[in-house]
Amino acid sequence: MNTKIRAKAFLQENLVLVIIVVLAAATALMEPKFLTMANLGNLLNQFGPLSFVALGMTIAIIGGYIDLSVAGIVSLSAVFTISMIDVLGQTGALLAGLLAGALMGLLNALVVVSCGALTQAKALFMTYALSAVYSAAALLYTDGATQHMSHLNSSVTLLRGIGSGRLGFIPVSFLLFFALMAGLHFFLNRTQTGREIQLTGANITATDMAGIPVKRRVAIVYILSGVLSAFGAIVLFSRTTTASPLMGANYETNAILAVVVGGTSLSGGRGSVIRTMLGVMLVTLLSNCLNLLGVSTYIQSVCKGIILIIAIWIDRRRTK
Amino acid sequence: MMTGNPSSEFILSVRKVNKSFPGVKALDDVSLQIRRGVVHGIVGENGAGKSTLMKILSGVYTKDSGSIEFDGKAVETTTPMESLRMGLSIIYQEFSLVNSMTVGENIFLGRFKEAGGMKGTHQKAKELLERIGSSISTRALVSELSTSEKQMVEIAKALSFQSKLIIMDEPSSSLTEEELASLGEIIRQLRGQGISIIYISHKLDEIFEYCDYVTIMRDGHVIDTRPAGELNRRDMVSMMVGRTIENEYPERPHCVGGPLMEVKHLNTRKLTDISFTLNKGEILGFVGLVGAGRTEIVRAIYGADKAKQKEIWIDGESVAITCPQDGKKHGMAFVPEDRKQQGLVLPFSVEANISMADLPKVKTGSFLSRGKERQMAQRQMEELLIKTPSAKTPVVELSGGNQQKCIIGRWLETNPRILILDEPTRGIDVGAKYEIYMLMKKTVEAGGSIILISSELPEVLNMSNRVLTIADGRITGEFDPEKTSAQEIMNMAIG
Numbered sequence A: 001m002n003t004k005i006r007a008k009a010f011l012q013e014n015l016v017l018v019i020i021v022v023l024a025a026a027t028a029l030m031e032p033k034f035l036t037m038a039n040l041g042n043l044l045n046q047f048g049p050l051s052f053v054a055l056g057m058t059i060a061i062i063g064g065y066i067d068l069s070v071a072g073i074v075s076l077s078a079v080f081t082i083s084m085i086d087v088l089g090q091t092g093a094l095l096a097g098l099l100a101g102a103l104m105g106l107l108n109a110l111v112v113v114s115c116g117a118l119t120q121a122k123a124l125f126m127t128y129a130l131s132a133v134y135s136a137a138a139l140l141y142t143d144g145a146t147q148h149m150s151h152l153n154s155s156v157t158l159l160r161g162i163g164s165g166r167l168g169f170i171p172v173s174f175l176l177f178f179a180l181m182a183g184l185h186f187f188l189n190r191t192q193t194g195r196e197i198q199l200t201g202a203n204i205t206a207t208d209m210a211g212i213p214v215k216r217r218v219a220i221v222y223i224l225s226g227v228l229s230a231f232g233a234i235v236l237f238s239r240t241t242t243a244s245p246l247m248g249a250n251y252e253t254n255a256i257l258a259v260v261v262g263g264t265s266l267s268g269g270r271g272s273v274i275r276t277m278l279g280v281m282l283v284t285l286l287s288n289c290l291n292l293l294g295v296s297t298y299i300q301s302v303c304k305g306i307i308l309i310i311a312i313w314i315d316r317r318r319t320k
Numbered sequence B: 001m002m003t004g005n006p007s008s009e010f011i012l013s014v015r016k017v018n019k020s021f022p023g024v025k026a027l028d029d030v031s032l033q034i035r036r037g038v039v040h041g042i043v044g045e046n047g048a049g050k051s052t053l054m055k056i057l058s059g060v061y062t063k064d065s066g067s068i069e070f071d072g073k074a075v076e077t078t079t080p081m082e083s084l085r086m087g088l089s090i091i092y093q094e095f096s097l098v099n100s101m102t103v104g105e106n107i108f109l110g111r112f113k114e115a116g117g118m119k120g121t122h123q124k125a126k127e128l129l130e131r132i133g134s135s136i137s138t139r140a141l142v143s144e145l146s147t148s149e150k151q152m153v154e155i156a157k158a159l160s161f162q163s164k165l166i167i168m169d170e171p172s173s174s175l176t177e178e179e180l181a182s183l184g185e186i187i188r189q190l191r192g193q194g195i196s197i198i199y200i201s202h203k204l205d206e207i208f209e210y211c212d213y214v215t216i217m218r219d220g221h222v223i224d225t226r227p228a229g230e231l232n233r234r235d236m237v238s239m240m241v242g243r244t245i246e247n248e249y250p251e252r253p254h255c256v257g258g259p260l261m262e263v264k265h266l267n268t269r270k271l272t273d274i275s276f277t278l279n280k281g282e283i284l285g286f287v288g289l290v291g292a293g294r295t296e297i298v299r300a301i302y303g304a305d306k307a308k309q310k311e312i313w314i315d316g317e318s319v320a321i322t323c324p325q326d327g328k329k330h331g332m333a334f335v336p337e338d339r340k341q342q343g344l345v346l347p348f349s350v351e352a353n354i355s356m357a358d359l360p361k362v363k364t365g366s367f368l369s370r371g372k373e374r375q376m377a378q379r380q381m382e383e384l385l386i387k388t389p390s391a392k393t394p395v396v397e398l399s400g401g402n403q404q405k406c407i408i409g410r411w412l413e414t415n416p417r418i419l420i421l422d423e424p425t426r427g428i429d430v431g432a433k434y435e436i437y438m439l440m441k442k443t444v445e446a447g448g449s450i451i452l453i454s455s456e457l458p459e460v461l462n463m464s465n466r467v468l469t470i471a472d473g474r475i476t477g478e479f480d481p482e483k484t485s486a487q488e489i490m491n492m493a494i495g
Helices: A002-013 A015-030 A037-045 A048-062 A070-114 A120-142 A158-164 A172-190 A192-202 A204-209 A214-240 A251-262 A273-292 A297-319 B050-058 B080-086 B103-107 B117-131 B147-160 B177-192 B204-210 B233-241 B294-302 B324-329 B339-343 B350-362 B370-383 B400-412 B430-445 B457-463 B486-494
Strands: B010-021 B024-035 B039-043 B065-070 B073-075 B088-091 B165-169 B196-200 B213-218 B221-227 B259-267 B274-279 B283-287 B309-314 B317-319 B332-335 B418-422 B449-453 B466-471 B474-479
Touching: A002 A015, A015 A273, A037 A172, A037 A273, A048 A070, A048 A172, A048 A192, A048 A214, A048 A251, A048 A273, A070 A120, A070 A158, A070 A214, A070 A251, A158 A172, A158 A214, A172 A192, A172 A214, A172 A273, A192 A204, A192 A214, A192 B350, A204 A214, A204 B339, A251 A273, A251 A297, A273 A297, B010 B050, B024 B050, B024 B196, B024 B213, B024 B221, B039 B204, B050 B080, B050 B088, B050 B165, B050 B196, B073 B080, B080 B088, B088 B147, B103 B117, B103 B147, B117 B147, B147 B177, B177 B196, B177 B204, B196 B204, B204 B233, B213 B233, B221 B233, B233 B430, B259 B294, B274 B283, B274 B449, B274 B474, B283 B294, B283 B457, B283 B486, B294 B309, B294 B324, B294 B332, B294 B418, B294 B449, B324 B332, B332 B400, B339 B400, B350 B370, B350 B400, B370 B400, B400 B430, B418 B430, B430 B449, B430 B457, B449 B457, B457 B486, B466 B486, B474 B486
Parallel strands: B039 B196, B039 B213, B088 B165, B165 B196, B283 B449, B283 B466, B332 B418, B418 B449
Antiparallel strands: B010 B024, B010 B065, B065 B073, B213 B221, B259 B274, B259 B309, B309 B317, B466 B474
């Protein structure tokens, strides 16, 4: 009986991992090519832009809030950064893009905090409104036209490296993601600020009463989400070499999907960036698998929606 | 006698009921009989099994074994709604009313049809409220009611189900003296109408005042059931804790020194010109009705609420405090009234809850050290006798008293000079209360000062060196509790 309980606990804790293994094994049986180095590299490559946005979303959700503005931030920072390449060079543009992301995050935080939004629901609507603002700004900035990375003469460049470079069979973007994830995991669990973000997420009133500067913690949460979204945008346009002012659409839903499927609780305070990596893995693996089975993209969207609902349902049961 | 099987003098018979949770035997062969038309008190420390038993009766939990007979009929399994319809109502500490609906709608929630539409709902609700002598408008929104009015609505709701047994779980925990008196009146009326009442309370005075019979529980067992008249306070307490407690309060500390903090002209929306001095080594008690502004004063001092005007001098120097961080920086510590909402981060571990006010102390270099955090938690767990399976246990799993000790331990780690305690013993059992009083004594003897807010008058009067009465946002008097009668102080507090 004891082993039964333990097995159940293990399954509850590591449900995503188990599903990933099952899914991978099933795919490997159906398609032997799945296990080749090249394909595994491709799979990691598909982690891509979404994984960075999802990291930011994880921090926002652990901090007790949510950031629906990531779609707008991805669009605006992509078109802004690509237009800066000619002006500032690639490194300068990269930094300017990240700075733009940080500023948008700061603006989010200012709006959310100054309106006294203490709940996730209020932040949800505010960041949704801000997302519309950023998206509109991207359209205004470009007149609605898609931007191109035009002046890339050399084949080995910083942005191209970030977007599609590889070390062996491992994509550079995945290595960057992994390093950032490890850094954020350490930040959340071993630094004072990280711990305070988690406490704020779990109970902002009690954390405030314990003399912790909660407003500044909320600001850090949104700034991190903004910077990581901008980074995701840079990876995205470096890969496709174009940036459209609408390219961020649906990133918020997919990021939340990855975070919640990974097992970070929507009620704040509990979760981890490592879980989010598993969530992203599951989402990419699933779309791989469905592609392999020839399932239409519409049905794939339906599947994603169902998975999100199931994940939230499991989360609610767990918190009860 | 109202209805039911007249052959039995008992409305409720519980025989040999057992209930286990993983790792805990919550109820062990519990037997209990409640007569018709009596007020039956149940006392016991937190974790004695009172709540578990009540939850089994109301259908929230299922019993493992044993039998329950209600109104002459055996009850096997039940749901909360079924038990209501059977005639058994529970009024919990946390009310289960819908704030955004009217009083009448709340009383007949989900039964508008039976009540005869909205018109019938309000009319019947009015009759029920009148039956318990209440004049609350049935069209008032519940969110506009005071705590005691909400309680009346709950009682009216129970009556609307023709309840034969009403269980009241800590009904007085947030009532003022006056409201308590009217609750007592209602209880007597209900008893007069043949309704039985199970009255659960930590406040022994109330038990003696209202109850005909008392059952004492400890560690999942029923220790004894006796007519209240046969028991005295001391016996009851020793049966509850399983040992003899000599005194409910430790000897009052006497180590008051010179002035430490002066508050001058504190004005907020609710407070008018609050000025007072807190001395070194002093326990300063605030007495007043709920809503008089006691909590508002300390919240404004600590920086949790905005003030229109305020001057705070500590050690003769003016200090600016605009947020809780400032308060903490100037040596204040705040144990809030609402433990679960404002004090604890419930899903987090005991150690995380203890370390959170002084995280720099558990760092090695720039990073948090698990070892140091564990040490800090162990230190407080030993010092304050916090009962927890481990430092890693989520604080939500601890009993109320131990949760409160975690918050106090958190603040003791910051070595506060001014410890603000807002209702520190609410809902805490006798043993843990005494430990918290000892802790207060130790704190002032070590040179700290305490502001104590409590609705339990004996507690303030027995622990404080000086008492301020507060009414309607003003300080109305200053007393030496050793020289003044409780009556005199209460008169000033009522304003």
